[in-house]
Amino acid sequence: MSGERVANPVTHLPGEQSALWARLTGGLSGRAVEGLFLLVVLIGFIASPKFLTTFNLDSLLHQAAILGVLAVGQYVVVVAGGFDLSVGAVVALTGMVTARTAGEIGLLSVPLAMVVGGVMGLLSGLAVTIGRIPPFVATLAVLGIARGLAFTVGNQGIVITEPAILDVNDAALGPIPAVALVWIVVAGLVYAFLHLTRSGTYVFAIGGNADSARLAGVPVARVKVGVYVLSGCLAGLAGTLFAARSGSGSPGIANGWELDSIAAVVIGGVSFFGGSGRLPRAMLGVLIYLMLTNIMNLVNVDAYVQNVLKGALILAAVTVPLLIRRRRPAVRSSL
Amino acid sequence: MTVSNDIGAADQQVAAEKPRTARGLPGGTMLWVLLVLVVLSALLTQGVFIRPSNLTTVLFQSSVIGVLAIAQAFAVIGRGLDLSVGATAIFAAMVVGGASSTADSFLPHLPLPVAVLAGLLLGLVIGLVNGTVAGRTRVPPFIITLSTYLMIVGVTFLATGASPVNSPHPVIREFGEARIWLVPAPVLLWLACIAAGYLLLRKTKYGAMLYAVGGNETTARLSGIRVSRVKLLSYVAAGVFAAVAGMLFLVRTGTVLPSDGSSFMLDSIAAVAVGGVSLAGGHGRIRDVVLGVLILAVVDNLMNLTGVSQYLQTAVQGAVVLIAVGVNLRLSHNGNE
Numbered sequence: 001m002s003g004e005r006v007a008n009p010v011t012h013l014p015g016e017q018s019a020l021w022a023r024l025t026g027g028l029s030g031r032a033v034e035g036l037f038l039l040v041v042l043i044g045f046i047a048s049p050k051f052l053t054t055f056n057l058d059s060l061l062h063q064a065a066i067l068g069v070l071a072v073g074q075y076v077v078v079v080a081g082g083f084d085l086s087v088g089a090v091v092a093l094t095g096m097v098t099a100r101t102a103g104e105i106g107l108l109s110v111p112l113a114m115v116v117g118g119v120m121g122l123l124s125g126l127a128v129t130i131g132r133i134p135p136f137v138a139t140l141a142v143l144g145i146a147r148g149l150a151f152t153v154g155n156q157g158i159v160i161t162e163p164a165i166l167d168v169n170d171a172a173l174g175p176i177p178a179v180a181l182v183w184i185v186v187a188g189l190v191y192a193f194l195h196l197t198r199s200g201t202y203v204f205a206i207g208g209n210a211d212s213a214r215l216a217g218v219p220v221a222r223v224k225v226g227v228y229v230l231s232g233c234l235a236g237l238a239g240t241l242f243a244a245r246s247g248s249g250s251p252g253i254a255n256g257w258e259l260d261s262i263a264a265v266v267i268g269g270v271s272f273f274g275g276s277g278r279l280p281r282a283m284l285g286v287l288i289y290l291m292l293t294n295i296m297n298l299v300n301v302d303a304y305v306q307n308v309l310k311g312a313l314i315l316a317a318v319t320v321p322l323l324i325r326r327r328r329p330a331v332r333s334s335l
Numbered sequence: 336m337t338v339s340n341d342i343g344a345a346d347q348q349v350a351a352e353k354p355r356t357a358r359g360l361p362g363g364t365m366l367w368v369l370l371v372l373v374v375l376s377a378l379l380t381q382g383v384f385i386r387p388s389n390l391t392t393v394l395f396q397s398s399v400i401g402v403l404a405i406a407q408a409f410a411v412i413g414r415g416l417d418l419s420v421g422a423t424a425i426f427a428a429m430v431v432g433g434a435s436s437t438a439d440s441f442l443p444h445l446p447l448p449v450a451v452l453a454g455l456l457l458g459l460v461i462g463l464v465n466g467t468v469a470g471r472t473r474v475p476p477f478i479i480t481l482s483t484y485l486m487i488v489g490v491t492f493l494a495t496g497a498s499p500v501n502s503p504h505p506v507i508r509e510f511g512e513a514r515i516w517l518v519p520a521p522v523l524l525w526l527a528c529i530a531a532g533y534l535l536l537r538k539t540k541y542g543a544m545l546y547a548v549g550g551n552e553t554t555a556r557l558s559g560i561r562v563s564r565v566k567l568l569s570y571v572a573a574g575v576f577a578a579v580a581g582m583l584f585l586v587r588t589g590t591v592l593p594s595d596g597s598s599f600m601l602d603s604i605a606a607v608a609v610g611g612v613s614l615a616g617g618h619g620r621i622r623d624v625v626l627g628v629l630i631l632a633v634v635d636n637l638m639n640l641t642g643v644s645q646y647l648q649t650a651v652q653g654a655v656v657l658i659a660v661g662v663n664l665r666l667s668h669n670g671n672e
Contacts, residue, residue: 083477123657131661134615136416136477137608140601141656148650155646251646255597259481272475304497307489315482318474 032321033269033281033288040291048298058177060287060294062169062245065179067260068286069238071268072187073231074261075282076194080227081207081274082128082135087235088257089146090120092250094239096150098165099158099249106164114236120146121232125225139228143258150251157250160243169244179241186234191279203227208275263310264289267317289313364663365611365626372630376637383640387517394518397632398525399424399584401625403599404606405532406576408624410476411607412536413569414549414616415469418480421599422487423461423574424581427454428591429495431582435504441495447504454578461487462574469570470563484600491593499592503585511586521583528579532621535572545569550617605652606631609659630659 044051070087077084094113101109120142127138160166171178194200202223205213214220243249268285270277292313296306376384383389403420410417433440434450445453461483468479513520536542544565547555556562580599585591604614610627612619634655638648 127657127661131657132664133657133660134608134613136604136614137656137660140605141653141660143601144653144656145650146653148646148648148653151646152644152650262477263481266478272478302493304489304492307492308486309489311482311485311489314478314485315468315474318478319468319472322473 033267033284036267036317037284037288040288040295044291044295044298047295050298051295054175056294056298058175060290061177061180063290063294064286065177065183066238066241066245067257067264067290068183068283069186069234069241070257070261071264071282071286072183072190072279073234074258075265075268075270075277075279076190076203076227077135077231078262078265078270078272079194079207079274079277080203080224081210082224082227083139083262083272084121084124084228084231084235085136085139085258086120086124086142086146087231087238087261088254088259089143089150090117090232090235091239091242091254091257092252093117093120093146093150093153094236095243095246095249095253096153096158096251097249098240098243099160100153102160102162102165102243106162107168109162109165110168110237110240113240114233117232117234117236117239118229119232120235121229122225124232125228128228129221129224139258147251154249154251157248159248165240165244166247168241169247179245182237182241186237187279187283190230194279199223199226204275206274260289263314266314269317269321272318285317363611363623363626365609365623365630365659368659368662369626369630369633372633372637376633376640379637380640384637389636389640391517391519391522393632393636394522394525395587397628398519398521399580399587400599400602400606400632401525401628402528402576402580402583403603404610404624404628405528405621406573406580407603407607408532408612408619408621409536409545409569409572409576410480411604411612411614412549412616412619413545413566414552415476415566415569416480416604416614417465417570417573417577418477418600419461419465419484419487420573420577420580420603421596422484422491423458423577424584424599425591425593425596426461426487426491427457427578427581428585428595429491429500429593430454430457432500432503432507432585432591433495435507436500436502437504438502440500441498447506450504451582454582455575458574458576458578458581459571460574461577462571463567465574466567466570470566488593495593497593499590500585501590503589507586508589511589521586524579524583528576529621529625532576532624536621541565541568546617548616602631605656609656609663611660611663627659631655 050056070091074084074087094117097116098109098113101112105112123145124135124139124142127133127141128135131138133141169177169179173181194203202213202218205216205218206220206223210220239254242254246253264286265277265282266272266285267288268277268282270282270285289310292310293306296309301309373385403424406420407417410420430442431450431454433442434445434453435447436442436444465476465480465483468474469476510520515523536545544555544560545568547558547560548562548565552562555565581596584596588595606627607619607624608614608627609630610619610623610625612623612627631652634652635648638651643651
């Protein structure tokens with residue numbers, strides 16, 4: 001190890017010590033998510049003949065579309081250095097809004113749900129920026145507000161009879177359900193926004209180091225509010241997709257989905273410290289997470305054992321890459 | 336160890352000076368918020384709120400969250416977070432209740448003291464697991480404790496076969512009904528936990544080191560503090576306090592289901608944050624934690640007494656958390672986020 005590297009630890013990246021080590025770990029950790037995805041598909045193929053049937057894959061895609069749209073929003077917030085605990089409750093609230101209004105305004109209830117979700121996101125964003133409240137507490141409080149409002153809209157489930165909404169779930173383009181296309185389009189648009197626009201670059205900048213970004217002239221507060229609004233809007237969209245799928249709105253649903261979406265994003269290799277992580281991999285994380293649940297259901301793994309295995313998976317997904325990249329210079333840990 | 340002894344003493348001084356109460360209102364913002372809330376509640380309920388019977392009910396009901404919030408504070412002050420405290424509490428409650436139960440349960444019958452020890456040991460082991468991973472890797476505490484939370488819930492359901500624990504030991508029931516000068520015994524146990532938390536944080540070298548680690552880990556490490564061990568101990572403390580909270584829950588309800596306490600995790604964090612403990616670590620006193628618990632409990636009780644719908648209460652609680660944390664950050668000119 002040369003003295004120069006010690007003097008300038010920022011350039012001391014993992015694997016500089018040996019090209020072979022770099023190729024091994026770089027190659028491994030660089031493709032770990034894709035590898036895990038293929039591994040899970042293989043496990044599913046071996047474990048159950050039902051896994052690769054059209055019926056099962058169709059149902060998987062429907063689930064993935066809803067969690068996927070949610071995870072796109074969560075991904076953007078995590079990249080910006082925060083996280084959004086309110087998304088599950090917002091799904092319940094906007095599902096109720098959809099169910100309540102679908103009869104009168106038909107498909108217009110979808111943008112309405114997105115606006116309601118966006119308002120919830122705006123609340124989180126303002127609390128985080130103007131209120132300077134940590135994202136955890138701010139979005140936790142908004143979780144409570146959204147959940148309470150969902151029950152205020154109606155303390156019981158509302159059945160949707162409007163065919164326009166129900167068709168959203170049933171429509172398909174060839175073998176691909178329309179909701180999956182919605183997910184792909186949403187992910188594509190957000191990906192393009194993040195990588196082709198200046199604001200998108202700002203999201204990565206403030207997640208990497210908010211102070212540096214501020215000094216470089218990035219409007220940190222505005223970008224932060226923006227990512228929470230985006231996450232809220234997408235949670236609203238996911239809420240209508242779920243309402244369409246279940247044919248009803250229900251105020252108590254989607255408990256813990258915020259944790260599912262965070263888990264999916266983290267399994268997809270997105271750094272919880274913010275500033276890095278790729279959207280396509282986060283989407284693979286969604287599929288990995290759902291496929292594992294699906295496989296465990298197919299082979300009749302006890303629901304409680306599933307809980308234990310999920311916990312272990314999340315921990316492993318974060319710990320293993322960190323252990324491989326141990327030589328990276330220390331980053332200040334955050335919540 | 337002499338080096339770290341000296342540093343520990345120095346840090347203890349720094350930690351002792353830390354509560355700059357004069358920054359905002361005298362006695363701290365949250366104390367005034369609580370007082371205003373109490374007066375407001377008394378007026379709005381025409382005095383029903385300040386009847387001794389109602390006040391003891393409020394205290395009795397907040398004792399579980401009160402102890403859980405102390406557990407959470409240990410993790411948070413060290414710049415950590417423990418999402419598993421609620422699950423730990425319920426698992427411990429089921430172990431203590433099951434092992435000392437007069438009815439059949441998932442555990443063999445044990446004498447009460449042994450059952451209580453088993454519950455505490457459970458909290459300790461969970462804390463050891465959380466703390467070891469938190470101390471030795473850079474995995475964010477959110478992820479570590481989210482995983483252990485999922486695992487504990489799974490194991491609790493598996494171990495108990497999803498059936499409730501009923502008819503706990505008669506002593507447990509008597510403890511719940513006991514009153515000393517009108518004060519329920521569980522509230523006294525909460526007070527004992529407050530005292531224990533205060534002493535651990537303020538009067539031990541370990542407490543001073545925890546503030547140092549939470550404030551700036553790198554500085555703490557360079558000062559000779561064994562950061563990984565301090566973190567380990569903070570999660571162990573969180574686990575043990577969580578187990579005590581679980582026992583209080585058993586005392587209060589007499590029946591425990593594996594699905595109970597689903598709101599504990601978030602409630603404990605909300606209480607800590609409302610009290611003014613910075614989630615960025617390195618700050619916060621046990622007093623703040625108690626104030627946070629009481630503020631939320633008073634708001635809750637006020638809404639119950641005035642007949643606010645159960646559903647709207649959740650929304651109002653959320654708004655209270657936002658306002659309280661925001662106001663506190665403003666008035667105390669606390670620069671950290």
